[in-house]
Amino acid sequence: MSRGKSGRPTRPSGEAFWWALFSAGGVMAAIFVPAFILATGFLLPSGDPAAAAEGAQRLAALAGWWPVKLVLLGVITLSLFHCAHRIRHTLMDVGMRRLAGFLKLPCYGGALAGTVWLALVLWGI
């Protein structure tokens, strides 16, 4: 990274790109994720095998519909990048600032891996 006489970098960086994903993901997460948790954490699970089977059926029917797949892909992917960015900056804020560059790998790399995994999963439903 080239630095000017003030010691600060002199060229634009890719931070804008990650921030854009973070920002879009923040909106998606705020609007959709609480309802997702209600659904898959509380409404669909059941200790009763018959009820659980019915829940699985509902979920399969929903997730098998392509508009729902698109929403899931968009919301989960962007939310993952939102979390990745925030986790990276939280770690920087608590003293890992020197690792700012390196942290991109596990954080954004993890979100990217999650995206690929999710895409494969949705493809297979």
Added chain:
Amino acid sequence: MAETKTITLELFRYHPETDSEPRFQSYEVPYDEDWVVLDAINWIKDYVDGSVTHRWSCRMGVCGSCGMMVNGEPKLTCAAFLKNYYPFPIKVEPLVNFPVERDLVVDMEGFMDKLQDVKPYIIRDDVNDTSEGEYLQTPAELAQYKQYSMCINCMLCYSACPVVGHEDDFLGPAALALGHRYNKDSRDQGQSERLEVMLRSEAMWGCTFVGECTVVCPKHVDPAGAIQQAKAMGAQEYFKRFVMPKGAGATKGAGA
């Protein structure tokens, strides 16, 4: 004679020619309900200890030179009334996140540098002759940036911001808000020049929206809001440049 009420001020003292470490010195000051912390410090300097060094000028929240930490909070000392602290002692320190020059005086050089980086003035491609009159602006266009133009450079926001303390490359709340103020000005054409600077790695993106800059701002500038808007503007510029590298006119003047 009636007993005069007093209040204790603990002042941060540091004289570089004799001190290697700062120390605190206590002063008993006559308590007056109408007095602000700045009045008390001036009283100390005038009547007790002339070696106390501090900055001040207008006494009315306009000049922005009397910012200090008052009981750990960044405040304009001309607006911090003794009665809000009485009868407890008041601890006064120089603004945090700045090098201390002497006693309550900090070094503003780094801040001034950052301020210059965002080019806080109107930039025009075509400068009209003065005979053509002013660049006109509607009240609605003025409303877009007016709030961000109220900054008095008191630097309280720099003391409230943890990122300023950790990240030297971060331009900081006031400078970014001022850059945004000009980016939002309908008369200005220097947006991409400024964004060129703001797009640098931690210059603006270091901000994690703690939001305390806005809370401590005596002029209700809302730097935190300005920075988030500037980020959105910067992201747009980033994608625009990605789509059109060397963008026709878009990155004009963005040398380096």
Added chain:
Amino acid sequence: MSGGQYHRPHRRAWFMERPAYIRFMIREVTSFFMAAYLIVLIVTLAKVGVGEAAAAEWLQALSTTGWKVAHAVALAATVWHTITFFAAVPQAMPIYIGEDRLPDPIAKIVMGYGPWLTATAIILWGVLR
């Protein structure tokens, strides 16, 4: 030895220094819980991909107390994310009608709570119908 400027020492635990910093940290840490939930959600979808029997088994496992508590924590974290995110909306995206800025509560409803409640209602209707 006389010094030049005095530089305050770095404060490692700066986030404990002010209540506002602690609130900030709580907001940031919601992302750890949200990320954990998103992984569980992808696992749930993966089970659906394997087959309804596997999904039913997984949903039965998720009904245990431990998972319920974990989901309750994730829900609290995510709702906190939602609230704090919408609180920032009027600052980050002010809407002007002429010279006047749309009042903050209205901006929050139009760009935040309105869409949130609508989306939540649609999702719950989709799951429960």
